[in-house]
Amino acid sequence: MYPKDYRYTKEHEWIKVDGANGTIGVTHYAQHELGDVVFVEMPKVGAQLKARQSFGTIESVKAVSEIFSPVAGEVIETNPALADAPELINKDPHGGAWLIKVRLADRKEASALMDAAAYEAYIAGQAKEHSA
Amino acid sequence: MSYKSTEIESPVGKILKAREHVSQNEGLIFEKSAPGKRGMELPPLDVPVLDASKALGKEFTRDAVEGFPEVSEIEVIRHFTRLSTWNYAIDLGMYPLGSCTMKYNPRVNEFVARLEGLATEHPEQPAEVSQGCLRILYDLQKCLLSITGMDAATLQPVAGAQGELTGLLMIRAYLQSQGNPRKTVLIPDSAHGTNPASVVIAGYEVKNIKSNARGQIDTDHLREFCTDDVAALMLTNPSTLGVFEERIAEIATILHERGALLYMDGANMNALAGVTRPGDFGVDVMHLNLHKTFSTPHGGGGPGAGPVLVKKGLEPFLPVPVVVQKEDGKFALDHSRPQSIGRVRAYCGNFGVLLRALAYILAYGPGIRQATEDAVLNSNYIRKKLEGVFDLPYNLPSMHEVVFSDARQKKHGVSTMDIAKRLIDYGFHPYTTAFPLIVPGAMMIEPTESESREECDFFIEAMRSIAAEAETNPELVKTAPHSTRIGRLDEVAAARKPVLRWKPEEGGSR
Amino acid sequence: MRYLPKSPSERREMLEAIGVQSVNELFESIPEKFRLRAPLALPAALSEPEIIQYFQARAAENSKGYTSFLGAGVYSHVRSVVTDALVQRGEFLTSYTPYQAEFAQGTLTAIFEFQTLMCQLTGQEVANASMYDGSTALTEAVLMAERITGRHRVLVGRSVHPEYRHVLQTYAKNLGMQIEEIGYTESGQLDRAALKKESLEQAAAIVVQSPNFFGVIEEIAALAEAAHRSGALLVTGIAEAVSLGIVRPPAEADIVAMEGQSFGISPSYGGPYVGVIATRDKFVRQMPGRLAGQTTDAEGRRGFVLTLATREQHIRREKATSNICTNEALFALVATIHLSLLGKEGLREQALQNLAKARFAQAELETIPGVRRVFSGPSFNEFVLEFPRSVKMVNQDLLREKIIGPFALGTHYPELTKRALVCVTETTPRAEIERLAAATRKILERPV
Secondary structure, three states, X not given: OOOOOOEEOOOOEEEEEEOOEEEEEEXXXXXXXXXXXXXXXXXXXXXXEOOOOEEXXXXXXXXXXXXXXXXXXXXXXXXXXXXHOOOHHHHOOOOOOOOEEEEEOOOOHHHHOEOHHHHHHHHHHHHHHHHO | OOOOOEEEEEOOEEEEEOOOOHHHHOOXXXXXXXXXXXXXXXXXXXXXXXXXXXXXOHHHEOOOOOOOOOOOHHHHHHHHHHHHOOEOOOOOOOOOEOOOOOOOOOHHHHHHHOOOOOOOOOOOOOHHHOHHHHHHHHHHHHHHHHHHOOOEEEOOOOOHHHHHHHHHHHHHHHHHHOOOOOOEEEEEOOOOOHHHHHHHHOOOEEEEEOEOOOOOEOHHHHHHHOOOOEEEEEEEOOOOOOOOOOOHHHHHHHXXXXXXXXXXXEOOHHHOOOOEOHHHOOOOEEEEOOOOOXXXXXXXXXXXXXXXXXXXXXXXHOOOOEEEEOOOOOEEEEOOOOOOOOOOOXXXXXXXXXXXXXXXXXXXXXXXXXXXXXXXXXXXXHHHHHEOOEEOOOOOOOOOOEEEEOHHHHOOOOOHHHHHHHHHHOOOOOOEEOOOXXXXXXXXXXXXXXXXXXXXXXXXXXXXXXXXXXXXXXXXXXXXXXXXXXXXXXXXXXXXXXXXXXXXXXXOOO | XXXXXXXXXXXXXHHHHHOOOOHHHHHOOOOHHHEOOOOOOOOXXXXXXXXXXXXXXXXXXXXXXXXXXXXXXXXOOOOOHHHHHHHOOHHHHOOOOOOOHHHEHHHHHHHHHHHHHHHHHHOOOEEOOOEOOXXXXXXXXXXXXXXXXXXXXXXXXXXXXXXXXXXXXXXXOOOOOEEEEEXXXXXXXXXXXXXXXXXXXXXXXXXXXXXXXXXXXXXXXXXXXXXXXXXXXXXXXXXXXHHHHOEOOOOOOOEEEXXXXXXXXXXXXXXXXXXXXXXXXXXXXXXXOOOEEEEEEOOOOEEEEEOOHHHOHHHHHHHOOOOOOOOOHHHHHHHHHHHHHHHHHHHHHHHHHHHHHHHHHHHHHHXXXXXXXXXXXXXXXXXXXXXXXXXXXXXXXXXXXXXXXXXXHHHOOHHHOOEEEEEOOOOOOXXXXXXXXXXXXXXXXXXX
């Protein structure tokens, strides 16, 4: 379910590092919790993000969630497909529904985040909390 | 247009329902339009006719409004009458929306609001010919002050949320006059969403405070949070759980000792009128929702009125103008109040709503207490009869409303929203779902005093029956309503690709 | 009490079922010292005929039998008994905000029609389900422009309704917003030469009203261009909505804030009315207030729901686009029914009648020695006259003739003392216009 080469945050974002750049999205778990996504608010290309800074919002019919950047960097691209098809986030959260690409401020920063196994353990704990 | 026949189940087997009449499939008014029709005629012009483009200049004029409807009077009557039959209403039955106080809207209020000499009056006409309007405002103020135990009032705010903003601006002006407007306003996590939104417009920051395990303000927590930066606490009392803040006196003391004020959101005044007065238990500023406690009709979303009542010290900051009685007994609008926060709306607020509220108060007089007692009686009766059927997350005494949760039904995959929609099939409007936020799966029931014992019993029966269905046939509940003209609507599609106005080419599917 | 549907024995039985002796036990969570012991000090309860009597007595203390030439943001226009009959149907009158869409399709469908009508009238792409009134709609439009542009200065024409500006100031005071007022020219229009480049470059919006408070129609296209050149928006207020029957809509504006009182709503001493915000599609997520949208049910039938609710306070709380919750839905319905009746031709005819009557009145009054028209710009159904003496004094004398005279502009504009804002609509009979002219002539002929 969760790609092994991605890194994950506690706020349920993922980042895939590719040399100097990183691609950022939200996880399957996040899209499931949100329900049907109806709108995504994106940052402007060129925006400078700090790690854990909110860079946009994802809306379902009755909720709004902020999205936080896993790392520091400059926004170099936003996913144009999401404006017309926000439902991609529900269908393909780890692939076609990437949100932004950033030029990393520090190539090593992402490696401090959770790997797939740690994230899966983390969300298993969250799910337990919910049902309690 | 084609007529459809529908097969329906009946006690004598399947029958073919008479052809579906257009009234069940009414289109939009634009779709009935044809050039040359009209539903209203004007008296002939009794002065020379002018050519608009000559009189104003071509660049300032337009042709007839593109797309505007052209229909006859009977078509307008039928169109809106048909639409009306798709609505539920208090006039049809119980409307137990928690925190909304959907009580009977007396008809005499509608009658007097339309009287010539009241409905016809212009807000800028001189006081000499407005004594009746001014006296109505003055009398209403006096009544509201008596009911709340406060010292001064403004009737200008036109909704609860605007009342909140007005009250907060007065708090700010008052604290400013003491030297420091302060920075934050405390809001319990059970509060209505307008509270934090109003705080921001008043230039304050919101600090949320958690309710304790009993759903009440945690006074230790409040003491800790109430620093010198805090301007006020915004408290709904009874809370959105329908529970009176038992430690209200202590709460007021904590705030006042730190120089902060107690703001009361009076949305739930229907639990208190005639029984206790906010002015007596330490409230400094409050608003009332006349469209709740004081019976003015909600009209599908408004209008409302949100008068603000304050203690003496805040009086200089009331919005302008203020209705006053002069020494000669005449009434006037006082505009010269140097410390006023200004104006929150043009003119004197929603006069037509205000006079309806006065008509309501005049009908009851001091007997308004009986209405409060009946409202609290109804909610406790429903609570008693549904306890054990639905989960009661907070077990404190209920006042005018009771908040259950869907915890038991959830085990069968049935949510508060499903139960709410199924209530429609039983002929009731749903209760309030998903509020307050501190109760997951909240079912917030406010019957008001307008329900007879019989109506309460029907409602209880319906709720019990749905609880049984949730166990035996959850799908039936989850796909409700089954009795309305249309089924559950696709809200996701509506939000993804918003269609917010009619266009000729998109008139299509019905 | 006639509103309460319970007999004493039913109350007793219900108390028994709850398990309490008396109703007072249900109030024991209120600390005892705060429980009232005596009945409230309110007038004794009145029966229905007595309530009617009270209000009839109040009505008799007002302006019955007077003819009024007041406009200034509130207008007397034709209304149909059909509108009143329909909005008094309990299904509309006594229903709540349509959150439960399946059970409120009547209200939702009507809101969708209202939104459509408002778009058609204003030349905009999207309109909301209503705001409180024109003054708060204009204020919310300015806050919206601030959100869109990220700028905090607004350039507001002094020709905008003074009470609207006052409301804007009250709201803006604590939000770090700077309001710069822009004067007017001899035409009565906003002084475009007074729009400084450096101000425009910091401005969220130019705020103008058309027809403006002086009744003069503004040059919307030129103002929009001036705003857009500097990255600002144009917010256009409309207080006299009937003008849109013949006046070019403010299609170039980015946000239109309108008072809909003229559409079948009685003056009612200041409210309730109905505010409107209309804008371009691209700004819809920055809009305040409710929106009804079209969708379908599982079987593909068309229906309407409240949508894009994530902008609103009940979801976004302190980050909402506005604190508005209750709006003026019933009066949006009044406007919708009224405009459906009036229709395309009716609205145009009504607007033309206003124009013709106002011009007739202006010509009549201008023949009085010492009375002259003040502004040269094109006007709709209101115009400003200069009197040779105080308007308030003239109005005192007119009142004796059972005429409520024109609005005295000196109250809000110190430089415009002796200037009167006259309003004439299709409801003002020619004979009353002539009576005003004759009475004014007589008053002004008398020595002071």
